Amino acid sequence: MLRYLLSRLLRAVLTIAAVVTFAFVVLRLSGDPALLIMSVDAPPEAVEAFRAAWGLDRPVWEQYLRYFVQVAQGNLGQSMRDGRPALTVVMERVPETLALTLPAFAMKLLIGIPAGIYAALNRNRLADRLTMVISVAGFTVPSFVLALILVLIFAVNLGWLPSGGAESWRHAILPVITLGLSGAAILARFTRSAMLEVLGQPYIRAASAKGLPWRRVVTDHALPNAAIPTVTIIGFMVGSLVAGAVVVESVFSWPGVGRLLVVAVSNRDLAIVQTILLLVAMTMVCANLIVDMLYGWIDPRLRTARAAGG
Amino acid sequence: MGALVALSGLTVDFDTGKRMVRALHGVDLSVARGEAVGLVGESGSGKSVTWLAVLGLLGGRARIGGSVLLDGTELVGAPVRVLEAVRGKRIAMIFQDPASSLNPVHRIGRQIGEALALHRGLTGAAARAETLRLLDRVGIPAAARRLDDYPHQLSGGQNQRVMIAMALAGEPDLLIADEPTTALDATIQAQILALLGELRRDGNMAMVLISHDLGVVAENCDRVAVMYAGRIVEEASAERLFGAPQHPYTQGLLDALPDLDGPRRRLAAIPGTVPEPTRLPPGCAFAPRCPRAEAACAAAVPAFRMLTPGHRAACLKPAPYGATVRERAVA
Numbered sequence: 001m002l003r004y005l006l007s008r009l010l011r012a013v014l015t016i017a018a019v020v021t022f023a024f025v026v027l028r029l030s031g032d033p034a035l036l037i038m039s040v041d042a043p044p045e046a047v048e049a050f051r052a053a054w055g056l057d058r059p060v061w062e063q064y065l066r067y068f069v070q071v072a073q074g075n076l077g078q079s080m081r082d083g084r085p086a087l088t089v090v091m092e093r094v095p096e097t098l099a100l101t102l103p104a105f106a107m108k109l110l111i112g113i114p115a116g117i118y119a120a121l122n123r124n125r126l127a128d129r130l131t132m133v134i135s136v137a138g139f140t141v142p143s144f145v146l147a148l149i150l151v152l153i154f155a156v157n158l159g160w161l162p163s164g165g166a167e168s169w170r171h172a173i174l175p176v177i178t179l180g181l182s183g184a185a186i187l188a189r190f191t192r193s194a195m196l197e198v199l200g201q202p203y204i205r206a207a208s209a210k211g212l213p214w215r216r217v218v219t220d221h222a223l224p225n226a227a228i229p230t231v232t233i234i235g236f237m238v239g240s241l242v243a244g245a246v247v248v249e250s251v252f253s254w255p256g257v258g259r260l261l262v263v264a265v266s267n268r269d270l271a272i273v274q275t276i277l278l279l280v281a282m283t284m285v286c287a288n289l290i291v292d293m294l295y296g297w298i299d300p301r302l303r304t305a306r307a308a309g310g
Numbered sequence: 311m312g313a314l315v316a317l318s319g320l321t322v323d324f325d326t327g328k329r330m331v332r333a334l335h336g337v338d339l340s341v342a343r344g345e346a347v348g349l350v351g352e353s354g355s356g357k358s359v360t361w362l363a364v365l366g367l368l369g370g371r372a373r374i375g376g377s378v379l380l381d382g383t384e385l386v387g388a389p390v391r392v393l394e395a396v397r398g399k400r401i402a403m404i405f406q407d408p409a410s411s412l413n414p415v416h417r418i419g420r421q422i423g424e425a426l427a428l429h430r431g432l433t434g435a436a437a438r439a440e441t442l443r444l445l446d447r448v449g450i451p452a453a454a455r456r457l458d459d460y461p462h463q464l465s466g467g468q469n470q471r472v473m474i475a476m477a478l479a480g481e482p483d484l485l486i487a488d489e490p491t492t493a494l495d496a497t498i499q500a501q502i503l504a505l506l507g508e509l510r511r512d513g514n515m516a517m518v519l520i521s522h523d524l525g526v527v528a529e530n531c532d533r534v535a536v537m538y539a540g541r542i543v544e545e546a547s548a549e550r551l552f553g554a555p556q557h558p559y560t561q562g563l564l565d566a567l568p569d570l571d572g573p574r575r576r577l578a579a580i581p582g583t584v585p586e587p588t589r590l591p592p593g594c595a596f597a598p599r600c601p602r603a604e605a606a607c608a609a610a611v612p613a614f615r616m617l618t619p620g621h622r623a624a625c626l627k628p629a630p631y632g633a634t635v636r637e638r639a640v641a
């Protein structure tokens with residue numbers, strides 16, 4: 001088990017290293033940083049001095065190594081807009097984004113999973129069809145459309161809630177609902193199909209044949225098995241906690257990481273873009289790691305395979 | 311001696327959404343206490359459906375008609391609570407594929423303990439001790455170490471032993487063994503069947519052995535019923551059914567088996583295939599494949615005839631075995 005854990009950790013580190021390398025390559029491909037920062041008609045001596053100051057006159061591999069060491073030390077460069085460290089600028093925004101994505105995540109779980117289970121247990125009945133129609137609507141409508149519809153109803157027509165900004169908790173309600181609804185719809189579908197798959201398994205019939213009441217067949221035998229595929233999709237959702245709200249933050253003018261990304265891209269503020277990229281990669285990798293751990297906890301078959309060094 | 315379980319006119323219809331499809335066309339069968347009854351037929355003939363219907367395990371799309379009396383209590387249309395009290399406690403069932411009939415995420419000790427808690431109110435140390443005794447009884451070596459294993463850590467034969475232990479947990483009056491050895495190796499098959507026979511005699515437990523394997527049924531049952539397309543077509547004591555079958559389908563099944571003694575001969579397959587439940591002929595369902603069929607056979611479903619006491623066949627032209635297919639096949 002420890003060996004397995006170490007191998008997963010090593011893989012996670014390698015993934016991050018690959019992302020860092022990718023960021024480096026993209027940065028170099030996007031043009032000569034000296035010319036990007038200095039104006040095109042700057043005197044050649046000034047450009048040379050800039051290159052020397054930033055190490056841009058060194059061989060590429062040396063630049064790469066240096067860059068790698070810097071990233072490892074948490075030095076991700078300065079924002080070109082205000083000269084502050086990029087990491088500081090991005091980290092300031094993370095709590096803002098989490099203020100939306102965490103409640104939305106809870107909403108996805110609390111609505112999506114029970115809805116999926118309910119639909120599966122009532123397969124092909126009206127309750128199932130209705131749940132699935134709502135679910136399909138929930139994840140086919142793009143989030144910006146849903147956001148606008150919600151704004152139209154609750155902000156413009158009813159005037160109950162603000163349409164944008166981040167002054168109070170009331171400002172968070174509409175963006176959270178927008179994020180939560182589509183996620184809940186996806187999760188409901190996943191949970192439903194996972195449950196249907198499990199309910200068709202011979203051990204479910206065998207558990208009923210044993211004399212267990214249906215409710216206990218569902219809770220003790222079906223749910224633990226249906227959790228295995230459902231955890232995968234929940235893992236994706238955890239992975240998108242930091243940067244999964246780009247569109248919604250933009251629509252609701254919410255000052256989170258997503259909006260920062262949009263602004264940084266349009267300003268070519270590469271240090272910021274790169275920092276966000278790394279942050280997203282880190283959360284994805286961490287989420288994957290957590291999912292892997294959960295799999296082992298839920299599914300004894302995997303545990304055995306891993307103990308055997310698989 | 312009254313019957314422990316008496317099925318009469320048992321029907322099952324499946325609601326396919328568009329229409330009802332009849333899978334079971336009125337099955338009459340009874341099982342006495344301690345008796346071993348074999349139920350033989352090809353896949354899809356309704357062997358498993360019959361007993362799943364008895365226990366109400368066919369799900370919401372099945373409509374069940376007729377009557378099932380368990381010690382005089384009607385099970386068809388009985389409330390779920392009544393059925394739940396019967397399942398595992400009075401009538402237990404084991405299935406074809408033991409590995410997938412056990413829950414992969416629970417330890418086997420827990421799965422057996424669940425049945426003990428349910429039917430005998432045993433929990434904690436008492437349940438653990440009884441689980442050990444049961445595992446030991448069904449021949450699992452080093453049972454104490456196996457208790458905390460998961461099904462995937464056991465072989466197919468051991469999983470079937472665990473299933474049997476689980477079935478025994480409720481001390482049932484009747485055990486339905488639905489193709490219990492089909493998924494197992496031949497040597498393990500014999501062991502499992504021997505174990506079932508032993509347990510049955512020790513506990514005076516009745517058993518219904520569902521199988522498509524005539525040999526398995528011949529060796530392990532007192533009485534045998536042959537099913538075809540959702541009906542029983544012949545029923546007799548095992549000795550008589552295999553010695554003097556009268557229904558052409560039973561005879562066809564026997565002809566398809568090799569003889570261990572006697573002359574070498576080409577095995578005779580029954581021509582054609584089992585009709586789809588949606589496309590049953592109006593008369594005898596076997597008539598299209600029957601060497602003895604005549605016009606009357608296609609007109610109406612033949613009723614049962616008592617040929618000798620305890621031997622009945624649903625055939626208009628029952629004939630002694632050997633006079634027909636076998637002689638032709640040898641010639």
